[in-house]
Amino acid sequence: MSKMSVMRKMRLPLLSFACISMVCLSNLNAQTMVNGSGLLADFIQPEPYSALNSTGDEFGISFDAASGNILYTTTVGGTSSVWKVKFSNEIEMGQPLSGNFNSNGAHRACVSMGTNGEGVGVAFTSGLTQANPSIYTVLRENGHFNLGHEVVELACDCFTSFPTLSPDGTRIVFASNRNGGAGGVDLWVSDRRSGLDWSPPVLLSSSLNSVGDEISPVFVSNDSLLYASNGYGGKGGFDIYLSVLREGAWQEPEPLAWLNSEFDDSDCILLPNGALMFASNRPGGKGGFDIWIARVRN
Secondary structure, three states, X not given: OOHHHHHHHOOOOOOOOOOOOOOOOOHHHHHHHHHHOOXXXXXXXXXXXXXXXXXXXXXXXXXXXXXXXXXXXXXXXXXXXXXXXXXXXXXXXXXXXXXXXXXXXXXXXXXXXXXXXXXXXXXXXXXXXXXXXXXXXXXXXXXXXXXEEEOHHHOOOOOEEEEEEOOOOOEEEEEEOOOOOOOOOEEEEEEEEEOOEEOOOEEOOOOOOOOOOEEEEEEEEOOEEEEEEOOOOOOOOOEEEXXXXXXXXXXXXXXXXXXXXOOOEEEEEEOOOOOEEEEEXXXXXXXXXXXXXXXXXX
């Protein structure tokens, strides 16, 4: 798959310059894994969260526990930028993040915030041969979201995007097509060493990475990870999977089969009320990738 094809699959089609087997699990292990993470509740059929969607693409969803906001990326203005909406039972319209993280004419995406006011996000930088997405720190200052510094330990003249910060702020998992992966775009991990320093990234796990592409990781907890892959022979396109960390090893991923479709599904998060919010280009949205929600049945 070409870098351009990968980028189109990753909900950044406007950034034209940037770019198998089925995993078998026992029914017992699969049910234990999914149920233990609260993802086996009685959900209502997914529906588009229309207040946040546009004719462009919406993706890169995260929940900022400190502010109670849902953060997401949209291309509604012609370039990607990060918006927010208050998590509540009322349907509200999103609005751009205040502060200088978003910048007119510059691409910004995929913010993941920690509880201490620091987070990570994606900005584009000029590499040796082309512009590439890179991971930067994001600072919350007086309610504003400001662009910090590039996380140089993760820098690469390659595709590096979709960062997610663990709830305790000690680990970053992200997607990259850098050398040394399993094939295509893979999930990589870096651990905080001290202060603002991070360890050199290593491939997350052979259990999670396939010869295809793995994208949009999101921590459910410090030891549970949702992500999307097109390399496991699922329903079609990208499907959403869950893996848990047990005794220092990431377990074989389990698909959220009831949520996945024959289209591309990704960027899944678990909201405080138990609902699942995700991005998909399945029919029924406003166009491109839209945000969908599967609510828990009362």
